[in-house]
Amino acid sequence: MKSSILTRPFYYLWTTQTTANAADVLYIMALTVLVLNRTDSLVSAALMPLMRSGAQMLSGLIAPLLMNRFKLPALLLLSQTGQCILFLCLALYLQLNDNNSSLVLVFTLVFIMSFLDGWTVPARNALVPRLVAHEQGLLKANGLISVSDQVVQFAGWGLSGLIVAFLGPGHTLLLTVILYGLAAVFTLGVKEPPDVESVRRHTAEDNSAAPSSKWHTLTEGWKMIWQMSRLRLLTFMDIIDMLGGSVWVGAFTLAFVQVALGKGEEWWGFINGAYFAGTVGGGLLVLTLARAIGNRYLAAMLIGMAGYGILTALYAINTRPIIALILVLLMGPFAELSIVNRRTLIQRSVAKETLPKVLSAQASLLNLVFCISLLVMASLAEWFGIVNLYLLAAGLTLLALGVGLIGRRTFHNAADPGAGD
Known part of the structure; x- marks a missing residue:
């Protein structure tokens, strides 16, 4: 068989x-x-x-x-x-x-x-x-x-x-x-x-x-993130990216549509629909390109982050609804290219037996970052303006990209599992 x-x-x-x-x-x-x-x-x-x-x-x-x-x-x-x-x-x-x-x-x-x-x-x-x-x-x-x-x-x-x-x-x-x-x-x-x-x-x-090892069990994932240079870098990039990620929560996108594009709730629905359609297309693109990407996960992830950050910046300064719709549609494939390859890199960087602890630690950390981002972005929206908020989000993604480019040698370190990217 x-x-x-x-x-x-x-x-x-x-x-x-x-x-x-x-x-x-x-x-x-x-x-x-x-x-x-x-x-x-x-x-x-x-x-x-x-x-x-x-x-x-x-x-x-x-x-x-x-x-x-x-x-x-x-x-x-x-x-x-x-x-x-x-x-x-x-x-x-x-x-x-x-x-x-x-x-x-x-x-x-x-x-x-x-x-x-x-x-x-x-x-x-x-x-x-x-x-x-x-x-x-x-x-x-x-x-x-x-x-x-x-x-x-x-x-x-x-x-x-x-x-x-x-x-x-x-x-x-x-x-x-x-x-x-x-x-x-x-x-x-x-x-x-x-x-x-x-x-x-x-x-x-x-x-x-050994009941005393419970503390070791709870902290093992956190320690691995800190001690393994590849995991530390990927998690740091995730944190920076997540800080700006909350701008796509409904209240912010609605405010942008009303203030920057001068449209109502129906265009809010169009923008959301276009973004999700783009991410579906992006996921299908990753499936299609899986063989071509091979083990070049790092390059694919960085390309995805670059495209997503640039398109977010263009979206922030654009005032035409149709162009905004096209931009968010194009964002989806780049976002998926980044997210899927980043997840794959993390999975390949850790032994299967210890991966659950690492992913649990990362999930807790990123949920905390998302909560902080929601509160901070909501405050900044009042003082900073909704357009500048999206420019800030684009800047954070490009900052995460810069961190990845600076630390790319980490991914070629033979001491780390899954090296050779």
């Missing part, structure tokens, strides 16, 4: 995460509408992404302990089953109480669900190298996951608005319950290879025999 680069367990992982992402989009839209209808306050609605990022950051801090003791598929199953149960409780509560429901309780449940969701992305990204039969298929696997993520975002936000308008927030949450239930069922098909399971069991036995 001919072996495939992408294994059957990988396709189960891909399916379960796509389903869970669709559920996420639905429930965020439903709860945003619910909060806006109840409070008529954009500030209250903005608490949702802030609370989600904060909960996921805390979850990432303790994730290494769980990942050290349990299989990664088991953690995914726990997360999705737990969220399914909590969504069911929330949906029933809203159905029974309607306008008398407590928003404090709603936000508390969102925090707990986000906490459970906090280890799913690092667990997924750590599983990908384990479930790909050949290393040359890693970029293809990451590209495929990225395409599905963006398709869900692109189609999901438009469709979820229609679903919420037709069903209402309460019934939409019941649909979310079904999607999370399906995601949990698909997770049952995700199996780790026997050699990885053997190493995991041995590590778990060592840790249970």
